[in-house]
Amino acid sequence: METHIKKVLNNIEECSPGQEEFYQAVHEVLYSLVPLLEEDEKYDIHNILERITVPERTIIFRVNWIDDNGKIQTNLGYRVQFNSAIGPYKGGLRFHPSVNLGIIKFLGFEQIFKNALTGLQIGGAKGGSNFDPKGKSDNEIMRFCQALMSELYKHIGERNDVPAGDIGVGAREIGYLFGQYKKLTGEFEGVLTGKAINWGGSHARKEATGYGSVYFADNILNKYDKSLEGKICTVSGSGNVAIYTIEKLYDMGALPVTCSDSKGTIYHEKGIDLNSLKAIKEINHQSLEVYAQVNPDCIYTPLSHYPEGRHMAWDIPCDIAFPSATENELNLEDAKRLVANGCMLVNEGANMPTTPEAMAYLKENNVFFGPGKAANAGGVTTSQLEMSQNASMAKWTFEEVDDKLRQIMRNIFNTAYETSKEFGCEGDLIAGANIAGFRKVADSMIDQGSV
Template structure:
């Protein structure tokens, strides 16, 4: 075990010295490294081949400028990224994020997580991520179109249906994907498989919009059933009000749970009668409004500024679906105090390391993002398959495959937890199950 400890310690030091300012990337990688110690002890060949040393270094990092013109005629410049992290099991696959917080550390953390997440789906896709520090909020459709066209003019040099297939993420929805795809097509001709999350009129997949939120509940349902429990009559808090939150809300309600919160970057609404799905969809998907408007329309609801996780009410399940590190140690302690039994993550790394420790110390069953929110990328991969076959599958067919994939992801994490005697540590189980497939592929392919 000493060799394992030294290997991990030296690797952490190398990462810290090489990228000292990339705190998000370090947080994501170090958590995974610590959880893989039992695997390295059992498989010393991974240390000999320095598989983890290869895996934590991206195969390629692309950074570029994005010049565009706003509606007043002023010239603007943003920064763009694409990190092509690991292609051992398939072409790079991962979303594009447009948000002011985007930097290389965040894109690298997301890309690294994507390697393991994509592996867990069982589909032949590698890990990648990209985006820009551009903020779509408050921009006109024309400004967003010009930005997307400039972004894709550079990105198109580095992607392809069998090389790297981006999708959407925070700030990149159907509108942005349409503009991005149009520019790619203009420069390269029609290749439907170059982006996923496309509109149904030009190669998109039914159930893609719902996939991450539905998949979160399918994963949670499998986890809860394995604890001899049920979603029915559970009280649920959800953060966020985008696609993931909305469709997690819908599927949770269909399974008999009562969701009492949704939020956005300004605050949250609490509705003790249960959130009205149609009203949230109208505000966020049609009007592109703020979540505080819910309380203006629904008399039983109250709006509060701040974090939904600071609110003190009794509930059973926490589903963070907003953004990374939205729950810290203090808020996790509040979650425990409120009697929560399960936390399942719809966003990428929404709980920081201190929060995760609180969950585990207090026996809260924790479903990590790389397992629980893999439904989006799973259906993206199914969209790639449909594009390759020039077919369009029914909503029911895609949804059935999604249910099967999410159940299988839970079963893989539970099996790894049992094999390595982790004590219902499904975070470590997910890391191990995702890692072993990638490691075996990397070992087979040699020093590349």
């Protein structure tokens, strides 16, 4: 079976050169499937590994937009519709200079299994652009979004592909994208999630990924007769995921002491001042340097003062670490520091934030681990709940959505845990999540034939 997996990986590298993040994601999933693949030969008979690692459709297009000086600018737009075996494509749009085809394929591949784990009927996709919203005016962002949607609208729809937000795409961008879609199609439909409450959005969508991450961590701890109460937590990032991870940690009695952005990291021993953080990041869109000015009792470490590839947050003694920023932000050296400082759980709020070497080291040292496919699923869960509300012309309260989110995160944990137990690796939530998500999608692919 491992020979077969190596062959699949070699084929991917030959057909998709230079897509390192995609290789990493596929490698992690396929090798964790070995117990399932050896138990049931139908996945080999139906060539599932070869099929599931190739997108059903990859769309790449030019986006021309006009800046405030009247000059035409050009970016690349992407939509990778990876797998629709269990439902319409679902996955966010990311606007960031680092976006390329390999990044989008890795995110789309992860999304297949994340979406399957929710128990909801949604397939996997991802998209975005190498456009950087930072430093752009509202009018420039609006014109870019309108230009991107002028091509993207041909490939999406409420029963086909329903994008959401991601890094660089919040309520403002979703509004501009939706407005252009409505203008081009003449349809007011639930084609995007993350919309404003007044025109079809769901309560708790902004909070969902962070809240869901904390709920998942709480389920892990509860399984071993522990809780979040009184735990010191380090969090990376300062976007929606990190902010609402911090908020929910306080609700659960924990103490979050760090956050970070692209310029540096804050360590606030008495606890992150949530009101300051929200004002600086959500309202004024400022650097965390401003947080340090407002809160002089904290320690601010610029990124330039730290070894390349390392993250200051993971040097802070903690009980639980929540990597909630971006891929591969927690490496082997970080993992060693976390273990040395007594960290009991690493819970991934971002997509693939832990390198393979770091994951292996944490496992060797008996650190509980919440994989992003499971722990990060709160956002897409609430996106699908938004789709359900749109379809039924209903509006649920914040409490109703939050209750559904909490229950789904519990179900995801139970599914991953029970699957790990079924295949003789009890408590290995990476294997449990991968096998459970893969099995649901693969069985659906077999049912539907050779499409």
